[in-house]
Amino acid sequence: MQRTFIIALIALIIVVGLIVTFSKTEAPTENTAVLELAESFCGEPNIADVQVSRDVVRVVSTLTGGGSTFYYADGSELQCPTVAPEDISAECSVALKMSGWKSVCDALGTENVDARNTTYTIENELVTLVDGVSEIEFVPGSTDAMTTTVFGSPVFGDLDNDGDEDAGIYLIVQSGGTGSFYYAAAAIRNGAVWAGTNAVLLGDRIAPQTIEIKDGALVANYATRKVGEPFAVQPSVNVSKFMQVMNGKLAEVEQE
Secondary structure (H helix, E strand, O other): OOHHHHHHHHHHHHHHHHHHHHHHHHHOOOOOHHHHHHOOOOOOOOOOEEEEOEEEEEEEEOOOOOEEEEEEOOOOEEOOOOOOOOOOOHHHHHOOOOOOOEOOOOOOOOOHHHHHHHHHHHOEEEEEEOOOOOOOOOOOOOOOOOEEEEEEEEEEEEEOOOOOOEEEEEEEEEOOOOOOOOEEEEEEEOOOEEEEEEOOOEEEEOEEEEEEEEEEEEEEEEEOOOOOOOOOOOOOEEEEEEEEEEEOEEEEEEOO
């Protein structure tokens, strides 16, 4: 009887020890130095968002083409400007695929976040972005999917003549092939509510330059190819496409 009790007691001690060890493993202490580094960027100019994932800090720029800068615990940093998907470096590709990002700056404005978390209409399909990305599987469980991402950072200005700031963005749509289809879209602000418009197709594998809101119009400036040129040729024809929001729909208009 006494022997059975001792064995049971030893087993209980082992189980408790395993539980304590597992709890410590699953709940690591917060990296205060990383959070302090991240918070040091809050409120700085030209910053859309500051995020933390594990021991990495990501600072997202509001500047067109600024992309993101990643700061690592060992003191190194990696700059990843916004470029076409085929031009992303291997290091930036790994960094941009990291998950678990959490924003740390509550004091930052919400305009940039809302424009990147809005539902847009692309080719008659509703596409909802979460932190600037959407992935829709063609068949549940399949690796084939339509991926939509924000290119660059939103720009702000009044597009519907109501006095508040709306947003304009570039979107890239990829469906598993070689094509990278670029669109321009707008997010219309009505108080605290944002509504994404339809997206206007600009072209396949173009070279976006800037996007701006000027005199109530959304203007996409980019380079494309001459008629009949293969995609191997770098875009060299400069285009400025003017769009306006009319009755809630984004439509191309002639430049006056």
